[in-house]
Amino acid sequence: MYDTAYPANLHDSTERCKPYLTEKKYMNIFDATRKFYNAAGVHPTTDPDDSRSKFAVDRYKDHLPKLIKPGIRALDLGCNAGRFTFAMEDMGAIAIGIDFAEIPLRHAKKVALRRRSQCQFNIGDMAALPYKEDSFDLALLPHNIGYLPYQTLESLSVQLKRILSDNGIFVVTMHDELVKRAGEETLPERYDVQTGLIGGSRTIPDKGTYASPWYFWTVAFAKYIVEKHLPLEEVEQVEENRYVLVFRNRKG
Numbered sequence: 001m002y003d004t005a006y007p008a009n010l011h012d013s014t015e016r017c018k019p020y021l022t023e024k025k026y027m028n029i030f031d032a033t034r035k036f037y038n039a040a041g042v043h044p045t046t047d048p049d050d051s052r053s054k055f056a057v058d059r060y061k062d063h064l065p066k067l068i069k070p071g072i073r074a075l076d077l078g079c080n081a082g083r084f085t086f087a088m089e090d091m092g093a094i095a096i097g098i099d100f101a102e103i104p105l106r107h108a109k110k111v112a113l114r115r116r117s118q119c120q121f122n123i124g125d126m127a128a129l130p131y132k133e134d135s136f137d138l139a140l141l142p143h144n145i146g147y148l149p150y151q152t153l154e155s156l157s158v159q160l161k162r163i164l165s166d167n168g169i170f171v172v173t174m175h176d177e178l179v180k181r182a183g184e185e186t187l188p189e190r191y192d193v194q195t196g197l198i199g200g201s202r203t204i205p206d207k208g209t210y211a212s213p214w215y216f217w218t219v220a221f222a223k224y225i226v227e228k229h230l231p232l233e234e235v236e237q238v239e240e241n242r243y244v245l246v247f248r249n250r251k252g
């Protein structure tokens, strides 16, 4: 049985994390992340059909609905079991979710059938999105930035410039890692200065312990990278350390 507080209390920030930094396999964040989310499967706090998953979308109740106009084509980047994809559809969007973990994606497709939802779910990697020019009016990266190496956020921004319509928006929700981790005693041992990776592991009950790497992203750095390709429109603070960044595509 999962602890319902997953995933926050499964983060292991002890000495045990350090070996992961030096293991070569750890350095491939894509493999490690996909392996973890396939093993984790679907949990009450991530299942769109469970009311315990709603808190994640509800946090943005004053922010997301005003960005989602009826009929817009929306892409949920790193959709997992689809709670933000379905939420965007409920707000009036034609929504597609993409993720590279098959297990949660399979669940999202089942939920879509059961709900008679029009949401679609695609398997794929944010580093190489399988979409044509002008496919979406909005792309949402909901609290997944930590899984992206610095180069990948930049290549994602370049891809979105093409995939988003003119005036389309890229919405990033994130916390600032410096604010979160200032004073954390084990951080210097877990942090790799060359890449920005923070080592960590998470234990899934009955399944084992998995490497759970995460990149050190600050709001200023994310802004700097994306703004090179998509102009920043606004940054809104949602909670003490939670932000919504909106970038607007200008094709001309």
Ligand SMILES: C[S@@+](CC[C@H](N)C(=O)[O-])C[C@H]1O[C@@H](n2cnc3c(N)ncnc32)[C@H](O)[C@@H]1O
Pocket: 030, 033, 034, 037, 046, 056, 077, 078, 079, 080, 081, 082, 083, 084, 098, 099, 100, 101, 104, 124, 125, 126, 127, 142, 143, 144, 147, 148
């Ligand atoms: C923290 S979960 C968030 C899921 C979803 N946004 C939600 O709130 O339910 C992160 C998801 O991002 C996916 N992910 C991470 N890196 C990815 C990448 N490069 N391409 C596609 N999916 C990725 C993982 O497989 C995982 O399902």
